[in-house]
Amino acid sequence: MSVTLDWIASAGGPLRGTITVPGDKSVSHRAVMFAALADGRTDIHGFLEGEDTRATAAIFTQLGVRIEAPSPSRRIMHGVGLHGLRAPGAPLDCGNAGTGMRLLAGLLAGQAFDSVLVGDASLSKRPMRRVVEPLAAMGARIVTSAAGTAPLHIQGGQRLHGGDLVLPVASAQLKSALLLAGLYASGVTRVREPHPTRDYTERMLKAFGADVREVDGWISLQPGAVLRSPGRIDVPADFSSAAFFMVAASIVPGSDVLIEDVGINPRRTGLLDTLRDMGADITVERRRESGGEPVADLRVRHAALHGIDVPPARVPDMIDEFPALFVAAAFARGTTRITGAEELRVKESDRIAVMAKALKSLGADIAERGDGAVIQGGAPLHGGVVDSAGDHRCAMSMVVAAQRAQAPVTIADCANVATSFPGFVELASGAGMSIRPLASSP
Numbered sequence: 001m002s003v004t005l006d007w008i009a010s011a012g013g014p015l016r017g018t019i020t021v022p023g024d025k026s027v028s029h030r031a032v033m034f035a036a037l038a039d040g041r042t043d044i045h046g047f048l049e050g051e052d053t054r055a056t057a058a059i060f061t062q063l064g065v066r067i068e069a070p071s072p073s074r075r076i077m078h079g080v081g082l083h084g085l086r087a088p089g090a091p092l093d094c095g096n097a098g099t100g101m102r103l104l105a106g107l108l109a110g111q112a113f114d115s116v117l118v119g120d121a122s123l124s125k126r127p128m129r130r131v132v133e134p135l136a137a138m139g140a141r142i143v144t145s146a147a148g149t150a151p152l153h154i155q156g157g158q159r160l161h162g163g164d165l166v167l168p169v170a171s172a173q174l175k176s177a178l179l180l181a182g183l184y185a186s187g188v189t190r191v192r193e194p195h196p197t198r199d200y201t202e203r204m205l206k207a208f209g210a211d212v213r214e215v216d217g218w219i220s221l222q223p224g225a226v227l228r229s230p231g232r233i234d235v236p237a238d239f240s241s242a243a244f245f246m247v248a249a250s251i252v253p254g255s256d257v258l259i260e261d262v263g264i265n266p267r268r269t270g271l272l273d274t275l276r277d278m279g280a281d282i283t284v285e286r287r288r289e290s291g292g293e294p295v296a297d298l299r300v301r302h303a304a305l306h307g308i309d310v311p312p313a314r315v316p317d318m319i320d321e322f323p324a325l326f327v328a329a330a331f332a333r334g335t336t337r338i339t340g341a342e343e344l345r346v347k348e349s350d351r352i353a354v355m356a357k358a359l360k361s362l363g364a365d366i367a368e369r370g371d372g373a374v375i376q377g378g379a380p381l382h383g384g385v386v387d388s389a390g391d392h393r394c395a396m397s398m399v400v401a402a403q404r405a406q407a408p409v410t411i412a413d414c415a416n417v418a419t420s421f422p423g424f425v426e427l428a429s430g431a432g433m434s435i436r437p438l439a440s441s442p
């Protein structure tokens with residue numbers, strides 16, 4: 001079913017009070033996957049009730065795993081063990097989720113049965129050869145479309161083997177797919193990435209008892225692991241969802257907001273460093289550990305921002321935060337240069353093109369580059385109509401931009417915000433942003 005949903009957002013704020021954003025998307029996908037493959041019962045708290053992660057859970061139901069949902073954001077998984085999944089009777093629908101599809105490609109490549117992974121229109125355009133080719137080097141058989149995209153036809157019953165795999169792009173999804181396939185491979189699976197990326201798969205594999213190590217830049221998984229449930233997984237609040245409030249509070253005068261229980265894994269917090277380099281007033285309070293992950297409360301107060309050159313080495317640590325950073329840069333004094341971020345062009349949309357077009361149409365001074373953009377901040381933004389291109393992060397970033405615009409901004413095609421951030425409109429307006437749904441039509 002295709003539903004269009006437009007929002008109207010306008011000058012709002014200041015942002016005030018204490019908020020909690022939903023659970024981490026990356027951790028929620030992985031919690032369901034590893035708990036399904038483990039022996040025993042896993043009680044997941046803080047699960048993201050987003051469309052992406054619910055699609056992953058629904059896939060494991062199709063694969064024969066019993067999943068209880070006793071209350072919102074809670075899942076009780078009855079693991080079936082590494083070899084206990086059942087052949088699905090129909091294609092497995094990952095929805096909008098690149099993470100779901102790429103990780104499942106690795107996991108399903110090791111099964112005894114065939115399967116087919118499909119996705120929505122956006123996911124069906126995203127590159128899958130990057131995961132299929134290294135999996136083929138491990139002995140997997142996966143057929144893509146002629147364009148190298150989904151549907152992915154995965155032929156089961158292959159004898160997978162480990163080996164040394166060097167990834168061409170810094171991608172936690174690729175690394176994770178290979179480690180998941182490695183659970184079914186003979187020999188040691190060793191993965192090397194061009195730059196470290198989020199390490200939730202490695203951490204979770206260890207929590208489930210697998211032997212994963214990092215030595216000299218190689219992440220290695222020993223063969224023959226048996227996954228055992230740790231009993232409970234606590235999912236931290238998603239830093240990427242907190243990012244919209246961090247930028248909004250930074251740019252709207254008078255703001256002072258506390259965002260609670262946010263996951264601050266260092267491979268995720270590049271935007272925190274970047275905003276601070278731009279002069280933002282963000283303090284990290286009550287640092288602690290929860291479920292093996294560092295979490296903290298983030299207090300964000302309005303501050304005058306200035307432009308910077310974003311270090312390209314920081315790109316993987318803030319890969320999903322660039323749409324929000326474009327907005328911060330548009331309101332910062334001086335020039336912000338983004339380089340080394342060509343991966344943004346193959347996300348749910350071409351995020352460089354979509355953000356540059358939208359902000360330019362509101363009056364911002366942005367020059368697009370192949371691998372980023374040059375943004376001259378400080379031009380006042382007027383109102384208008386912008387298109388999120390069905391990309392949740394672009395839609396929410398445009399809402400943030402509207403909080404400092406001189407007239408209302410209509411944002412088209414926002415339904416996909418539910419993939420990662422259910423309840424965004426209510427939470428954002430409760431914190432002081434001005435936003436409301438405009439129309440919904442089938």
Ligand SMILES: O=C(O)C1=C[C@@H](OP(=O)(O)O)[C@@H](O)[C@H](O)C1
Binds near residue numbers: 025027173174198319
């Ligand atoms: O592994 C993950 O959970 C993710 C990895 C990143 O993608 P890439 O691996 O393509 O960089 C990120 O953009 C995505 O939102 C989630």
Ligand SMILES: C=C(OP(=O)(O)O)C(=O)O
Binds near residue numbers: 096320
């Ligand atoms: C890129 C994203 O997710 P995925 O790759 O899982 O679709 C995202 O959430 O910004």
